[in-house]
Amino acid sequence: MEISERESRNRHSATVAAEGLGAGSAPPAQDITLTNDFNGLTPRPAISTGLRRSLAAGVGLLMVTAAPLALAETVPVPRPSPKAVERQISTAEPSRPQRPPQPPAPVAKLATPPDPVIPDPRRNVPASIFTTFDAKQKADAARVSAYLSSLSTLVGNFVQVGPDGSKLKGDFYIMKPGKVRFEYDEPSPISMVANGQSLVVRDRKLATQDIYPLSQTPLRYLLSDRIDLLRDTSVVAITSDELYISIIIEEKNAVIGTSRLMLMLGVKDGQLKQWTVTDPQGYDTTVAIYNLDTARRPDPAMFKIDFTDYSTPPG
Template structure:
């Protein structure tokens, strides 16, 4: 499913629950590939659960253990080709299927780098629009409107925004993909359960992001993705109860930019 050269270990960071504002954004919104870094605040500073995209600093007290990305690595050996790579016909099939999915709604389960498990509802409309609503007690929403991605904290009444083009979500939300020719695709791999697409991007002054997307080997359905930030920390999102090509309400993807002026 994945190449043997892919890192077999992942370090774990301590993720605290929702984000507190008043924080210096760790490399600036323009440079962060992730969601709104809240790195240098006081002990009360907390970060958003839903942090699908941002690089965060390592917590010195965290105990290192393999993340979700590391857990799937051993399955890479079970593919048909000697190096685990999927045949071109499989690559074309997954490309065709994913391009046919222009909208979906359903549920998600997120596992943060420290093992924290969160659930909620997801709504997606290509190109570029998605909404993650986290179940209580989390007050966080993550919204992409086609150009920007916002993290809202309803409890703290805060909002941080970064360009969609600077986040790994842009690959998931692209209207059309070509897995055979996209230079960011590091490989497509296959075993009995999953077809795995590895996307990699080097970001100046930040490092390399890796996005692992898992599709069902039999049905081609999108099942899961894992984002590894430049520090090697994994965030896993698993989808369930999906309704494909059922268009969500467009109002779900509206970002209220006036919140940033308050």
């Protein structure tokens, strides 16, 4: 997931403590103020261009190069669906024995990461969003929408394949709405954290973090409480075979061009298997996920962002 040098010059970078998150994380509202402060900082060494593009593209990080963070669109937090009305049991009804709660079934762990399905670079994607879908395609889109909307938490492992074929592995944690954390395995010093409003790319080795509006990344589709793919997005293709349902979402931006997000779900189990981000230059980055656990609830502290400015070394 690479970010071009032109995009790198337009990021707002701030150094952070190499130890990780601070104990007193400031609220996301400080994002705008810190943006103004960052503009006067002396440039520091950046993550290598190739690594930045691979990491950013893997989570759908598509930064609008000319748009300041202060003007970034706020991520809308979808409203949760209304709770079902509890059924009142009358005294005339016989009481039923209550079954003790059953513990969730343990997640079967894969010893070997799956091989991501790399899309054919010569594939032909419709250029127009005004596409007519048949009944089966609409049913597939509704099935994927219902699945994504049903998730509240998701924990698992991932393997990422960059445009150059390089592979990175790690763990990810999702808590909806809007929160995600990607931890890359050593020797990569990178981690990514989204708190519902902003997403930061941290480099523990350089003690820096780059801040982006979450609303400018396709990750918002995966992190929304409720989503209707045919209504809330620009879907340009829906295909299926005996293994996968694939849905391609297109995003057009006057500044950086057109990008695409392809979601792939298993036909048999209906679970998300991987996604591929195609940047405006046509480079693909694929992230395959496995060992998924929907019962585990991550610690909310994992998604806090420390916006403190550590640009001036102590002493």
